[in-house]
Amino acid sequence: MDPAKPSPELLRGLTDEHVLSALMRRRRMTRAELAAETGLSKPTAGESVRRLVELGLVVDTGERSAGGRGRGRVGSYYALAADIGAALAISIAPEGIVVEGVDAYGETQVRAEEMVDRPAGPETVATAVVAAAERARARVEGPVRIAVVSAAGPVDRSTGRLVHVADEPFLIGALDPAEILAPYVSGPVVVDNDVNWAARAELDHHRRHGDPLLRDFAYVFLGEGLGCAIVSDGQVRKGHTGMAGEISHVVTTGRDGRATQLIDVFEQLDVRQPGSTAIDVDRLMAAIADDADDGSAVRRTLGQALGGTLAAVAALADPETVIVGGSWGTHPVVLETIVAAAGELPRPVAVRAAHLTAEPSLTGARAEALSRLRRTIVDAATTSSRDG
Numbered sequence: 001m002d003p004a005k006p007s008p009e010l011l012r013g014l015t016d017e018h019v020l021s022a023l024m025r026r027r028r029m030t031r032a033e034l035a036a037e038t039g040l041s042k043p044t045a046g047e048s049v050r051r052l053v054e055l056g057l058v059v060d061t062g063e064r065s066a067g068g069r070g071r072g073r074v075g076s077y078y079a080l081a082a083d084i085g086a087a088l089a090i091s092i093a094p095e096g097i098v099v100e101g102v103d104a105y106g107e108t109q110v111r112a113e114e115m116v117d118r119p120a121g122p123e124t125v126a127t128a129v130v131a132a133a134e135r136a137r138a139r140v141e142g143p144v145r146i147a148v149v150s151a152a153g154p155v156d157r158s159t160g161r162l163v164h165v166a167d168e169p170f171l172i173g174a175l176d177p178a179e180i181l182a183p184y185v186s187g188p189v190v191v192d193n194d195v196n197w198a199a200r201a202e203l204d205h206h207r208r209h210g211d212p213l214l215r216d217f218a219y220v221f222l223g224e225g226l227g228c229a230i231v232s233d234g235q236v237r238k239g240h241t242g243m244a245g246e247i248s249h250v251v252t253t254g255r256d257g258r259a260t261q262l263i264d265v266f267e268q269l270d271v272r273q274p275g276s277t278a279i280d281v282d283r284l285m286a287a288i289a290d291d292a293d294d295g296s297a298v299r300r301t302l303g304q305a306l307g308g309t310l311a312a313v314a315a316l317a318d319p320e321t322v323i324v325g326g327s328w329g330t331h332p333v334v335l336e337t338i339v340a341a342a343g344e345l346p347r348p349v350a351v352r353a354a355h356l357t358a359e360p361s362l363t364g365a366r367a368e369a370l371s372r373l374r375r376t377i378v379d380a381a382t383t384s385s386r387d388g
Contacts, residue, residue, distance in 0.1 A: 012051070013382035015040060019048045020378050023058065023080050024104050030065050030075030049078055056081055057381055080104055083142035084377060087369035088133065088185065091362040092125060092151040092162075092177070093194060094118055094170050094224050094278060098362060099132040101140035104377055106370050110139040118224075118276060122162075122175040129180055137184045144184055145376045148369040149177045149191040150361040152225060157242030160191040165246070169225050169278035187376060190368065195221045195245065196236045197364030198356070199229035202323055204367055205355050218319040219354070220247070220310075222329030224278040226263060230317045248277075252308030255301045265305040269298060281327050288333055299337050307341030314349045325354035 006014075018038040023029060029037065035045040052058035058078050065075040084104055091098040097114040112135040114128035137144060152170050153162045162175040178189035199219035206214045215234040221227040228245035230237045238244050247262055254260035255268040266272055271284040287298045310322060322342065328334055330353040342351045356363060 012048075015044055015048045016052060016381040017378045019045060019052060020057065020080075020381060021374070023078065024106075024374055027105060028061055028063070028077045028079040030077055032075055034078070052381060053078075055381060057084055057377065080377075081142075085142040085145040085373065086140040087373035088136060088144055088147040088181070089362060089366035089369040090129065090133070090147060090149045090177070090181075091194070091359070091365065092129065092149065092153075092175075093361070094120075094152055097125070097128040097132045098359075099129070099136040100362070100366060101136045101144075102366060102369050102373065103140070104370075104373055108366075109141075110136050112136045118170065118273060118278060120170055125175055126180050129177065133181060133184045143186045145187045146369060146372045147177075147181050147185045147187075147189045148365045148372065149181075149189060150194045150197040150365040151175075151177065151191060152194045152361075154246060155191050155193050155242050157238045160189065162191075165243075169273075169276050188372075190372070192236075192238075192365075193227065193229075193242070193245075194361035195219060195227035195229045196238070197362075197368070198325055198354070198360035199231050199236055199323075199364070201356050201360045201364035201367065202325070202354055203231060203234065204364070209355075214320065216318070216320045218245075218313050218317055218322045220313070220322055220324050220329065221326040222306075222324065222334070223326035224273070224281060226279075228313060230313075230319070232317070247309055247313070250309045250312050252306075252312075253304040255297075257304075262305055262309050265301065269301060279328075285328055285331065288328075288331070299333070302334070303337045303341040306338050307345065310338070310342050310349065310351075311345050311347075314345060314347050319349060321350040321352060323352060323354050325357065325360060330354060330357055 019034055022034055022037045031046045031049055032042060035042045049058060059081045061077045061079050063077040087102045089100045089102055096116055099112045100108050101110040103109055112132040114132045116124055116128050151162050153168055154165055156163050160178050164174060177191050181189050202219060217231050219229040226248045228247040230245050249261045251259050252262050254265050263277055266279050271280050271287060273280045324330060324335060324338060335353050339351045342349050
């Protein structure tokens with residue numbers, strides 16, 4: 001056999017992938033429409049539809065196209081099977097737990113939410129995740145093939161477990177999302193830090209609407225917690241254990257001009273939540289907006305502290321730009337303060353606000369869940385083509 005010639009199994013797999021992808025985009029199509037959409041011949045598209053129907057991945061909807069009187073033959077409309085499967089996109093954050101069920105068309109079928117206390121221990125969070133996952137699972141059709149979790153805490157890249165670090169504000173101790181979600185998910189559970197997912201969402205936004213060439217940036221998150229994601233060559237860099245970008249413990253300049261960890265600056269400003277290292281955003285914003293001398297001092301302290309943090313990020317990661325997100329990071333006054341501080345660095349770096357401000361971490365997790373769900377469905381078809 002000519003080694004350069006693709007095998008019949010490979011060709012069938014590629015054909016089925018094109019047909020499935022077209023149905024994911026367009027929801028329902030006739031064989032003729034599938035041929036036109038994919039560039040396949042009508043017989044080839046029709047044979048692919050037959051295979052996919054036999055596999056239970058595609059169904060005849062029972063709907064027919066208009067035909068006769070010069071309109072051509074009546075065609076049957078095909079669509080993905082209703083029970084082809086779904087994915088869960090999950091956010092574990094101080095604001096609460098969110099579990100979304102996403103279908104292969106990219107539609108959110110269900111959204112379940114649970115509140116958690118602050119600070120929250122692993123048992124409390126696990127209970128809330130299970131409650132939301134149970135409600136979501138009950139309302140999605142077919143098997144849950146994949147779950148993608150965004151967690152507001154450090155994630156061990158080798159195990160997918162959340163880990164406890166000093167001064168971590170929300171999850172006290174370790175949490176294993178894959179273990180607690182196993183009863184509800186038939187496939188893998190993918191877990192990463194919330195700031196990493198937010199950075200991926202920002203990167204996807206740029207590719208679709210902004211600058212497709214932006215591939216090297218630091219995403220700094222300033223909210224109740226602090227975080228940073230390093231994007232290099234279009235990929236989020238996690239570090240050896242998954243702790244890359246944990247800026248809370250970067251040594252910078254504190255309120256009194258002395259060296260201190262960034263997270264401790266907010267204790268000096270008296271804007272922490274009671275019994276936690278989490279930042280009280282409302283109190284911080286009120287302090288920043290104060291027109292009196294106290295407000296000026298707060299802004300000056302933030303400028304020094306964040307400027308020192310950005311100096312460390314710029315020196316080590318060499319980003320093209322720094323993108324600032326989070327509940328108070330995108331505030332105009334804060335952003336102006338950060339831009340001014342960045343301009344005075346030995347190696348100045350461009351700074352701008354994040355484009356995505358509404359649930360950016362969940363947006364990134366949802367996009368990954370959809371991508372993996374679609375890939376799993378396509379793999380089911382192509383594997384059968386090879387085996388057949």
